[in-house]
Amino acid sequence: MGQLDGKIALVTGAASGIGKATAKRLTAEGARICCVDMDPRGKEVAEELGGVFVHADAGESSDVDRAFAACELELGGVDIAYLNAGIAIGVADLSELTDELYQRIMRVNVDGVVYGTRAAIRSMARGGGGAIVATSSLAGLIPFPPDPVYDLSKHAVVGFIRSVAPTLEPLAITANTVNPGMTDTNILTDDAKKFFAEANFPLMPAEQIADAVLTVVTTGRTGECWVCQPGRDPEPYRFHDVPGPRTAGAAGRRPPQVDDWTN
Numbered sequence: 001m002g003q004l005d006g007k008i009a010l011v012t013g014a015a016s017g018i019g020k021a022t023a024k025r026l027t028a029e030g031a032r033i034c035c036v037d038m039d040p041r042g043k044e045v046a047e048e049l050g051g052v053f054v055h056a057d058a059g060e061s062s063d064v065d066r067a068f069a070a071c072e073l074e075l076g077g078v079d080i081a082y083l084n085a086g087i088a089i090g091v092a093d094l095s096e097l098t099d100e101l102y103q104r105i106m107r108v109n110v111d112g113v114v115y116g117t118r119a120a121i122r123s124m125a126r127g128g129g130g131a132i133v134a135t136s137s138l139a140g141l142i143p144f145p146p147d148p149v150y151d152l153s154k155h156a157v158v159g160f161i162r163s164v165a166p167t168l169e170p171l172a173i174t175a176n177t178v179n180p181g182m183t184d185t186n187i188l189t190d191d192a193k194k195f196f197a198e199a200n201f202p203l204m205p206a207e208q209i210a211d212a213v214l215t216v217v218t219t220g221r222t223g224e225c226w227v228c229q230p231g232r233d234p235e236p237y238r239f240h241d242v243p244g245p246r247t248a249g250a251a252g253r254r255p256p257q258v259d260d261w262t263n
């Protein structure tokens with residue numbers, strides 16, 4: 001008996017690295033898998049896992065909708081959406097940032113998560129619930145001077161998923177992020193890998209993040225950002241509360257809740 005017997009999972013960025021390892025891990029737990037990637041090698045991954053491949057750009061809304069529709073049509077629904085496709089650009093000197101590079105990274109890292117979440121909600125609302133996980137990064141929680149626009153995009157994912165999660169509770173949909181530290185995949189340049197090796201800094205295997213995704217989708221918790229670090233189990237990041245108002249009459253008042261706006 002697998003933990004995901006009978007479930008259907010869609011994984012973006014499944015041709016390589018963390019997405020590929022997660023597609024394998026979820027399949028090993030009994031899920032049927034829909035691999036989505038711009039890289040045609042995602043087809044080999046899907047075939048190896050007995051799943052479906054959709055060649056699609058995660059930053060293009062019509063492609064994302066087409067991928068979810070294909071998953072519903074060919075596998076029967078979407079219970080788990082792992083929105084993982086992402087890139088880095090490695091531009092530390094912002095005076096060197098081109099519009100093209102800025103738009104390229106924001107499309108996949110931010111638009112891809114928004115379009116994927118929207119499509120997942122529509123699909124899961126029809127199916128009676130589900131689990132959304134987006135890949136942020138440690139760079140979504142801390143500064144990352146080697147790539148500030150990457151850091152921006154991953155902070156955006158954290159804020160978005162934490163904000164959307166409470167709105168999905170009535171639909172029985174959970175929404176979380178995984179926030180990996182340095183992981184041994186193709187997103188790291190050879191120079192970066194050499195730097196970490198010389199500094200004796202451990203990189204995680206992609207399989208460790210795949211295990212974290214499995215933990216996240218099976219806990220039932222929502223609105224959390226699961227930090228993944230070498231040698232540690234994944235754990236939800238403990239955000240600090242911001243200071244409340246001190247103006248006369250406001251002290252002790254309950255902070256506004258999501259229902260105050262949405263009802």
Ligand SMILES: NC(=O)c1ccc[n+]([C@@H]2O[C@H](COP(=O)([O-])OP(=O)(O)OC[C@H]3O[C@@H](n4cnc5c(N)ncnc54)[C@H](O)[C@@H]3O)[C@@H](O)[C@H]2O)c1
Binds near residue numbers: 013019059084184186
């Ligand atoms: N490796 C790390 O150290 C690390 C750390 C934190 C977060 N992450 C995040 O993990 C995620 C997966 O990256 P990875 O490390 O496995 O790298 P990777 O390069 O091995 O895999 C990324 C995958 O995303 C796909 N992809 C890129 N743009 C796409 C698009 N527009 N549409 C569809 N697919 C697209 C690529 O083809 C590739 O298969 C990314 O979001 C990345 O930012 C990685």
